[in-house]
Amino acid sequence: MSTNNVILEVKNLKQFFRVDRKTTTRAVDDVSFKIFEGETFSVVGESGSGKSTLGRTLIRIYDGVAGEVEFMGKKISGKLDKETKHFITTNMQMIFQDPMASLNPRKKVLDTVAFGLDVNKLVSDPVERKNKVIEVLKSVGLSEDHINRFPHQFSGGQRQRIGVARALVLKPKFIIADEIISALDVSIQAQVINLMKKLQRELGLTYLFIAHDLSMVRYISDRVAVMHLGHIVEMGTVDDVYNHPMHPYTKSLLSAIPHPDPDSEKKRKRFVYDMSTIIYNDSHMVQLSDTHSILTTDKDFELWSKGDYSLSLK
Amino acid sequence: MTEHKKELFKRLEPKEYVTQELISNEEPKFFRDAYRRFKKNKGAHIALFMIIGILFLAAFGPLIGGHVYNEVITQHINLPPRVPFIENLGILNGMRDNVNIYLQKGFNDVYYWFGADGLGRDLWVRVWMGTRISFLVAFVAVLIDVIIGISYGLISGYYGGKVDMVMQRFVEIISGIPNLVVVILLVLVLKPGLQSIIFALMITGWISMSRVVRSQVLKLKELEFVLAARTLGASSFVIILKEILPNIIGQIIVMTMFSIPSAIFYESFLAFVGLGLQPPLASLGVLISTGYQSLLIYPHMVIFPVLVLSLLMLSFNLVADGLRDAFDPKMKGF
Numbered sequence: 001m002s003t004n005n006v007i008l009e010v011k012n013l014k015q016f017f018r019v020d021r022k023t024t025t026r027a028v029d030d031v032s033f034k035i036f037e038g039e040t041f042s043v044v045g046e047s048g049s050g051k052s053t054l055g056r057t058l059i060r061i062y063d064g065v066a067g068e069v070e071f072m073g074k075k076i077s078g079k080l081d082k083e084t085k086h087f088i089t090t091n092m093q094m095i096f097q098d099p100m101a102s103l104n105p106r107k108k109v110l111d112t113v114a115f116g117l118d119v120n121k122l123v124s125d126p127v128e129r130k131n132k133v134i135e136v137l138k139s140v141g142l143s144e145d146h147i148n149r150f151p152h153q154f155s156g157g158q159r160q161r162i163g164v165a166r167a168l169v170l171k172p173k174f175i176i177a178d179e180i181i182s183a184l185d186v187s188i189q190a191q192v193i194n195l196m197k198k199l200q201r202e203l204g205l206t207y208l209f210i211a212h213d214l215s216m217v218r219y220i221s222d223r224v225a226v227m228h229l230g231h232i233v234e235m236g237t238v239d240d241v242y243n244h245p246m247h248p249y250t251k252s253l254l255s256a257i258p259h260p261d262p263d264s265e266k267k268r269k270r271f272v273y274d275m276s277t278i279i280y281n282d283s284h285m286v287q288l289s290d291t292h293s294i295l296t297t298d299k300d301f302e303l304w305s306k307g308d309y310s311l312s313l314k
Numbered sequence: 315m316t317e318h319k320k321e322l323f324k325r326l327e328p329k330e331y332v333t334q335e336l337i338s339n340e341e342p343k344f345f346r347d348a349y350r351r352f353k354k355n356k357g358a359h360i361a362l363f364m365i366i367g368i369l370f371l372a373a374f375g376p377l378i379g380g381h382v383y384n385e386v387i388t389q390h391i392n393l394p395p396r397v398p399f400i401e402n403l404g405i406l407n408g409m410r411d412n413v414n415i416y417l418q419k420g421f422n423d424v425y426y427w428f429g430a431d432g433l434g435r436d437l438w439v440r441v442w443m444g445t446r447i448s449f450l451v452a453f454v455a456v457l458i459d460v461i462i463g464i465s466y467g468l469i470s471g472y473y474g475g476k477v478d479m480v481m482q483r484f485v486e487i488i489s490g491i492p493n494l495v496v497v498i499l500l501v502l503v504l505k506p507g508l509q510s511i512i513f514a515l516m517i518t519g520w521i522s523m524s525r526v527v528r529s530q531v532l533k534l535k536e537l538e539f540v541l542a543a544r545t546l547g548a549s550s551f552v553i554i555l556k557e558i559l560p561n562i563i564g565q566i567i568v569m570t571m572f573s574i575p576s577a578i579f580y581e582s583f584l585a586f587v588g589l590g591l592q593p594p595l596a597s598l599g600v601l602i603s604t605g606y607q608s609l610l611i612y613p614h615m616v617i618f619p620v621l622v623l624s625l626l627m628l629s630f631n632l633v634a635d636g637l638r639d640a641f642d643p644k645m646k647g648f
Contacts, residue, residue: 059545089547102538106560116546
């Protein structure tokens with residue numbers, strides 16, 4: 001699926017939040033990666049690992065502290081002029097986590113979905129506006145007569161579709177999906193994921209998929225980055241990360257996935273990650289192969305390549 | 315047991331998506347919904363009619379009294395209330411100390427429904443004129459409060475950070491100065507009168523409104539639909555106007571309704587301590603203030619304005635209370 005055109009390149013991105021005079025949360029700390037056109041790049045990690053912040057920093061809800069972001073050959077970090085902002089808006093969109101909170105309860109679906117067209121002044125004719133909305137609603141599996149309803153009249157899955165439609169109406173190339181399925185129940189999750197896959201096929205979209213559901217990530221992704229405490233600790237193709245994990249945090253994370261088979265589930269061994277000997281800030285990315293890289297120090301790398309995880313996995 | 319015939323059944327074509335579950339076609343109407351809940355509150359409903367009634371009387375009462383508010387008729391000084399027909403029931407019959415003053419003085423065909431004051435002016439006309447003033451003061455003051463309060467709260471809450479810090483410290487300074495001191499100083503500078511009262515109410519009245527609005531904005535602006543609007547390229551102005559404001563309109567209406575009675579009361583209070591309108595202009599406060607000086611001898615001069623003022627305040631508070639329940643989203647579904 002991935003042609004080797006880089007659509008988004010992130011170099012040493014940092015995003016800190018000052019909590020008070022003494023403490024600063026380093027939500028995203030020196031993160032670098034590339035996303036290729038047409039692929040699904042997933043970011044997984046535990047709560048508070050900075051994955052949502054990463055997404056929001058990319059789309060400029062937050063302004064990054066340091067680092068460079070290049071999107072479709074254009075620099076989109078630092079101060080932005082109006083033109084670049086418009087460029088980001090029309091080419092990069094975001095779908096949000098909570099389908100209840102991500103739609104304005106006082107707005108009809110028509111106005112919610114058409115909002116992107118309105119603020120960017122892309123249509124002036126109300127009929128054309130309505131037609132565009134209907135078209136995009138149909139592409140996400142909603143029907144024409146939904147346009148005059150309010151969000152609370154829809155189920156969670158339908159609301160998430162409206163959220164998808166709102167992002168799609170501007171015809172973006174790149175979509176950040178911020179835990180779009182974590183607030184839905186399992187059957188609806190599959191619906192939404194299949195919809196996302198279908199849209200990717202039809203429209204040639206690139207996804208940055210932020211999630212914590214490892215099995216779902218495995219199913220949809222081309223490449224995966226594992227985040228912990230603001231750092232990407234391991235990054236590679238699905239095969240690299242799921243079948244040949246090297247970083248102890250990834251191993252620990254994967255060991256937490258329950259097996260569907262009761263026999264092997266009984267024997268499943270859980271590893272507890274102990275990071276007392278690991279200091280991310282002294283580490284650097286080491287390439288294991290063309291696609292696979294981990295964050296480590298030379299000393300740890302030596303141990304881990306020998307299969308010695310006695311210090312970091314309990 | 316009935317036999318299952320094959321031709322009765324039809325195979326459904328598999329669809330790519332689960333069919334949409336049917337949703338009722340009825341559109342929810344925010345205000346209609348609120349009104350439905352409001353109607354259930356009997357007290358608030360009665361109070362609403364009471365306000366409408368008082369408004370009606372304030373508008374037309376002075377026209378049917380047969381006098382002008384500042385018309386002085388010296389012979390009619392201090393006449394007690396006398397209403398045709400009702401006088402036969404033994405109340406409002408022009409009696410004082412068991413003597414019918416009207417008949418004693420030979421005014422057989424004269425009727426002062428609320429009595430006359432110390433200068434022989436018709437109290438009925440003056441009470442409703444006063445009510446007009448009270449309404450005027452309340453609505454103008456509240457209107458300005460609402461405009462300043464909402465914009466202040468929206469800006470302070472939405473921009474946050476340093477802007478919010480500076481704006482909130484400013485509010486704290488203003489609200490730290492005793493209100494009455496500000497008003498007295500203002501009235502000294504501006505001369506007592508309608509404008510200075512409205513101005514005085516304006517200075518501090520908007521603070522509570524701005525606080526309510528700010529807290530709501532702080533809550534709303536972190537919600538994802540506001541973030542979504544930002545990722546869609548909406549400017550702050552559009553976000554505030556289209557995304558945030560419609561979601562706090564309920565609280566704003568409730569706050570407004572609560573601030574009307576307090577404005578009315580504040581005006582009356584200022585008038586009572588002598589900082590309000592000056593005679594011959596009348597407001598409820600002015601009437602109470604002059605009437606109270608002869609409370610024990612001519613109680614009618616204070617009873618009627620007090621009655622109207624109390625009813626007005628009570629009704630507004632009840633309506634505001636009812637509205638709060640009606641707009642409270644937690645009540646949704648009842």
